[in-house]
Amino acid sequence: MSGAANYIELCAVGDVTQDTPYKANMDGTDLAVFQLDDQYYVTEDLCTHGPGSLCEGYVDGDEVECPFHQGKFNIKTGVATSAPCTDPLTVWTVIVQNGKIFIDPASARKATP
Numbered sequence: 001m002s003g004a005a006n007y008i009e010l011c012a013v014g015d016v017t018q019d020t021p022y023k024a025n026m027d028g029t030d031l032a033v034f035q036l037d038d039q040y041y042v043t044e045d046l047c048t049h050g051p052g053s054l055c056e057g058y059v060d061g062d063e064v065e066c067p068f069h070q071g072k073f074n075i076k077t078g079v080a081t082s083a084p085c086t087d088p089l090t091v092w093t094v095i096v097q098n099g100k101i102f103i104d105p106a107s108a109r110k111a112t113p
């Protein structure tokens with residue numbers, strides 16, 4: 001993995017399942033690590049609508065439902081897909097190597113609402 005020093009290790013692949021995201025932390029910010037089939041995705045954990053933790057939400061297909069007011073986001077893109085959520089989540093590019101999940105902090109991006 002070239003430039004590995006720039007990547008941040010979040011967890012092991014075994015820490016995440018399809019139904020149970022893993023709450024990781026990067027510099028004080030909680031992140032949600034999701035597994036969809038054999039791919040992994042990372043979004044911010046905090047719902048953009050309020051205090052809901054998306055790691056405690058319900059994963060349904062490519063979406064996660066916030067446990068607070070049942071708004072939804074697309075896990076792959078961070079786009080808000082159901083009210084009351086309108087603002088997208090920040091997402092990061094994921095790198096999997098040697099059974100561990102990393103993100104490139106410089107890859108943080110937000111879809112246009």
Ligand code: FES
Nearest residue numbers: 047050052066071
């Ligand atoms: S806090 Fe997530 S939908 Fe309101």
